[in-house]
Every structure is written in C-alpha cells, then in structure tokens.
Amino acid sequence: MRVPRVAYFPDSFHEVNGVAHTSRNFAAYAERHGLPFLCVRAGGRALAFDRTGEMQTLELARSRASVRMEKDLDFDLLFWRYGGKIRRELERFRPDVIHITGPSELGIFGAYFAWEMDVPLVASWHTNVHEYAARRMQWLTRHMAARSGAALKCRVEGAVLWATTRFYKQAKVLYAPNDELCALLERVTERPCFLMQRGVDTERFSPAHRTRSDDGTVVLGYVGRLSVEKNVALLARVERDLAAMGVTGVRFLIVGHGAEEAVLRTELREADFAGVLRGAELARAYANMDVLVFPSHTDTFGNVVLEALASGTPAVVTPDGGPKYIVRDGETGFVAEDDGFAAAVAELVRDHARMEQMRVAAREYALGCGWDAVFDRVYAGYLTALNNAEFGLRDG
Numbered sequence: 001m002r003v004p005r006v007a008y009f010p011d012s013f014h015e016v017n018g019v020a021h022t023s024r025n026f027a028a029y030a031e032r033h034g035l036p037f038l039c040v041r042a043g044g045r046a047l048a049f050d051r052t053g054e055m056q057t058l059e060l061a062r063s064r065a066s067v068r069m070e071k072d073l074d075f076d077l078l079f080w081r082y083g084g085k086i087r088r089e090l091e092r093f094r095p096d097v098i099h100i101t102g103p104s105e106l107g108i109f110g111a112y113f114a115w116e117m118d119v120p121l122v123a124s125w126h127t128n129v130h131e132y133a134a135r136r137m138q139w140l141t142r143h144m145a146a147r148s149g150a151a152l153k154c155r156v157e158g159a160v161l162w163a164t165t166r167f168y169k170q171a172k173v174l175y176a177p178n179d180e181l182c183a184l185l186e187r188v189t190e191r192p193c194f195l196m197q198r199g200v201d202t203e204r205f206s207p208a209h210r211t212r213s214d215d216g217t218v219v220l221g222y223v224g225r226l227s228v229e230k231n232v233a234l235l236a237r238v239e240r241d242l243a244a245m246g247v248t249g250v251r252f253l254i255v256g257h258g259a260e261e262a263v264l265r266t267e268l269r270e271a272d273f274a275g276v277l278r279g280a281e282l283a284r285a286y287a288n289m290d291v292l293v294f295p296s297h298t299d300t301f302g303n304v305v306l307e308a309l310a311s312g313t314p315a316v317v318t319p320d321g322g323p324k325y326i327v328r329d330g331e332t333g334f335v336a337e338d339d340g341f342a343a344a345v346a347e348l349v350r351d352h353a354r355m356e357q358m359r360v361a362a363r364e365y366a367l368g369c370g371w372d373a374v375f376d377r378v379y380a381g382y383l384t385a386l387n388n389a390e391f392g393l394r395d396g
Contacts, residue, residue, distance in 0.1 A: 004382045005036040007095035007119075009110035011102045011126070013041040015073055016256075016276055017225070018303050019101050019126045022198055029375040031055040038093045040086060042076065042106060058089050079105035087113065095119055097382050101126055103167045111170050120385040123168050124175035124196050125185060126300055165189050173385040175378065177301035178322045194381035199371035200306045207312030207363060209280070210287035218250045218349050221289030221313065223282075223304040224296070226258030231318070233260070234295035234338055236267035241342030247349055252293075255285055286311035290355065291348050292333075294323060295341060302326055309333075310366035314358035316344045332362040 010023035023041070030037035036054045043059035050057040060082050066074035090098075090113055099122045100110035107123070114121035168174060169189045175196035176182045182193040212219070226232050235252065242250055252271035254264065265273060277285050286292075292308035292315040302323035305315045309326070314333040317323035318341075327333040334344035348355045 003035055004096040004379070004386060005038075005094060006030070006382070007038045007040065007090060007093060007098045007110070009040050009098065009100045009106040011104040011106060012073055013039070014043055016278075017073065018198070018299070018301060021303050022126065022196075023101070025199065025371045026375060026378075027055070027057075029371055036093075038089065038095065040089070040106065040109070042074075042079075056089075056093060058086065060085070076105050079109070083109070090117065097122055097385055099124065100171075103164060107167075111167070115170070120173075121171045122173045122175065122382065122385050123171035125168065125181060126177065161188075171385075173381050175381060178325050181300055181322075192381075192384055194377065194384075196378055196381075197369075197374050198301050198303055198306065199369050199374045200303075200310045200366055201371075202310045202367055202369075205283050205286055205307045205310035205366075207287055207359065209283045209311065211284055212288040216249055218290045219253050219288060220250060220291050220293045220345065221253045221255065221285065221308070222293055223255040223286070223308070224294070226254070226256050226260040226264060228260060229296070229298045230258075230260075231295040231297055231338075232258075232264060234341060235264065235293060237338075238293060238295075238342045238345060239268055239270070242346060242349075245342065245346050247346050250349065253285060253289060255282070282307075283311065286313055289313045291316060291345060293341070293345060294318075295338065296323070297321060299323055306366060306369060309362035310369075312359040312363045314348065314355065314362050316341060316348075328361070328365065332358055332365050 008026065010019060012020040013023045014020060027037065027039050031053070034054050038056045038058065040058045042062050062074050062076040063078040065078045066076040068074055086109055097120050098110050098114040100107040101124050111121055113119070165185070165188045168185065169191065171191060174185050174189065174191050174193040176185055176193055177195070177197050179195070182195060185191070185193045222232070222235060224230055239250070239252065250270065252268055253274060254271055255274045255277050257276055261273065264271070274285060286308050289308065290313065292305065292313050294302065294305055294315055294317045297318050297320040299321045302317065302321070305317060305323045305326045308315050309332055315323070315327050316334045316336060317327050319335050319337060324335050327335055329335040334347070336344040348358070
C-alpha cells in the first residue's frame with residue numbers, strides 16, 4: 001500500500017496570509033514524514049528546483065506584469081511562460097493527485113495539467129473571495145442609498161460565488177476549514193468536501209514568551225491585514241465604546257499592514273503599530289497581549305486566533321466565518337456581534353480572575369491542535385479522489 005504522490009500548487013507560500021501559512025506547514029509535514037511531494041509555487045527567485053529526499057520544490061518568479069491583488073500578493077499575467085517547465089517536472093514526478101488552493105495563476109495551471117494528464121484534481125477553499133469582493137465594493141456603495149448599495153453588494157457576492165464554485169467544480173474532492181463552508185461547497189458543487197483545518201506550533205506560540213511587566217495596562221491585540229474585509233474599522237469603535245463605559249488603561253497593539261492603516265492611525269487614540277512581525281517577535285507580541293480582538297466576518301478559519309490561544313491569550317471574535325469554531329464562547333474568549341464587541345472586551349478587562357482562567361483554558365485548547373492530525377485527514381481525503389485500493393496512508 002503506497003502513499004499518493006502529491007503535486008501541490010498553492011496560491012501563496014512566502015506571503016503573510018492563511019494560505020501561505022498552511023502551505024508552509026503542509027510542505028513541512030510531507031518532508032517530515034518522507035512523503036512524495038512536489039510543491040510548485042511562486043517566489044522571488046528566477047527559477048529554482050530543490051530536492052530533499054521525496055520532497056521536491058519548483059519555485060518560479062513572477063514577472064513585472066504581475067497585478068497587485070493585495071499588499072504582498074500578485075497575479076502574474078505572464079505566468080504561462082513557465083508552462084513547459086511545469087509540464088516536464090510533472091511528467092518526471094508522475095503525480096497521483098494534483099492539489100490546488102484557489103483560482104490563482106498556480107491554481108489555473110494545476111487544474112489545466114490535471115485535465116491534460118488525466119490526474120485527479122482536488123481543491124482546498126481557503127478564502128471567501130465572494131465576501132471579499134462584496135466588501136471591497138464599499139468605495140462605490142457608500143455613495144449610494146443604503147438599499148441600493150446592499151442590493152449591489154448582494155449581486156456582486158452572488159456572481160463571484162457562482163464563478164468561483166464553477167472553478168472548484170472541476171475537482172473530484174474539495175477541502176474547507178470549517179463545517180459551514182463544507183456544507184455550502186457540497187451543495188453548490190455536488191462534490192464531497194472534507195475538513196482541512198489548521199494547526200498551531202505550541203512551542204513557537206506559548207505563554208512562556210510573555211515579557212511584559214504588569215503595569216496595569218490592558219493590551220488589546222489585533223493581528224492580520226488592515227483591510228476593509230477584515231472589518232478593522234470596528235477596532236476604533238471598540239475603543240470609543242470602552243471609553244464611554246468608563247473602561248480605562250486600555251491600549252491597542254496592531255500587528256499587520258494594509259490599506260486601512262492610515263485611517264486606523266488617525267482614529268485609534270491609544271495604539272502601537274508594529275507592522276508585520278514574524279518568528280520570535282510575533283510570538284512575543286501574542287504572549288504580551290491580554291485579549292485578541294478579531295472583528296473579521298469573512299475569515300474561513302482564523303490562524304491568528306489559534307496562535308493567540310496557544311499563547312495564552314483569549315480572543316473575542318464575530319459569529320461569522322471560521323473563528324467562531326475555534327473560540328469556545330465564555331471559556332477561551334467570547335463570540336459577539338459587532339454591537340456587543342466592546343461589552344465582551346469590557347467583561348474581560350474588568351474581571352482579571354476570569355481573564356486568567358481563560359488564559360489557561362485557551363492554552364489547553366490549543367495544545368490539542370497539531371498539524372499532523374490536520375494533514376493526516378487531508379491524505380485520507382485523497383483516497384476518495386483516487387478511488388483506488390492501491391493507495392493507502394502512511395503507517396501511524
């Protein structure tokens with residue numbers, strides 16, 4: 001019984017986002033367990049091929065014709081120039097399954113070669129692009145009547161969802177980070193969908209990295225893109241509402257970058273902007289927070305929420321998207337609507353004993369969320385795509 005040979009085409013790998021974070025850990029999992037794995041990705045080098053045991057990497061630079069989709073994410077209109085090189089590496093590797101993560105230039109290549117080489121295609125859904133597209137219409141809808149603006153957002157969201165799910169319907173098997181998305185994808189694509197949640201490194205992210213002295217200040221943290229779809233405008237509202245409640249001694253720590261940074265710098269009165277942090281600096285930032293305030297309604301999972309919990313930092317999240325499946329309401333944080341965000345934060349700020357209980361509970365929850373379990377389930381899903389008893393999972 002041999003393990004499937006997997007060719008993986010991630011939308012992003014080196015960037016700072018959930019797809020890249022998951023992809024780096026997926027490649028590390030394959031290398032750690034000696035699995036036959038080819039990762040075809042975009043990077044900064046002109047052309048690079050690496051082989052470490054069964055782990056193979058083809059990294060291809062994007063051109064100057066790339067279109068900026070996000071602050072650190074591009075779409076290369078000339079990526080097709082690598083078609084011959086990718087085909088040769090796939091023919092040499094002989095994949096049993098091709099795995100894509102979305103409709104990027106890498107995802108389009110993966111889907112095309114799966115069709116051309118008659119290899120089963122699987123696709124994981126990491127980003128609610130339909131919700132992102134609707135929220136990014138705000139530059140237009142804010143100038144319209146409320147009813148007309150809402151109707152336009154609804155039409156845009158529906159159209160983008162239809163187009164995206166048509167692309168995903170090419171796959172034999174789908175993955176999504178939460179049950180809600182799996183149900184949606186199974187309904188609209190008529191394809192089986194398996195959970196592809198995310199794990200956390202509980203040594204890297206740990207309360208042991210806390211270096212702050214107790215000066216009476218409560219640090220409310222945010223980690224992620226500073227963009228409209230992350231609902232970061234709510235952070236300024238939380239600050240104003242806390243002040244109106246008489247809650248003092250609160251300061252924000254904002255980790256990340258994005259188009260809304262300038263607005264937040266203007267509207268937040270007590271805040272430190274750390275920019276993008278990685279490695280030990282990021283781990284210390286999480287551990288030095290008292291509460292993670294994560295107002296996004298569009299995240300499919302919420303890596304940063306799990307990293308905060310692993311660091312012993314309870315989180316306040318919305319009841320939309322993936323974070324609500326991570327936070328145990330009232331135990332490791334709170335799940336609250338926008339109107340109740342400040343009240344949830346105030347409850348923690350005012351009750352230090354409860355905050356300490358949540359810090360312990362958050363850490364205990366995160367200790368049970370390892371990456372190996374996540375990717376073991378992904379490989380189990382490959383068996384459905386292959387539908388062939390010749391293939392099996394690695395032992396153990």
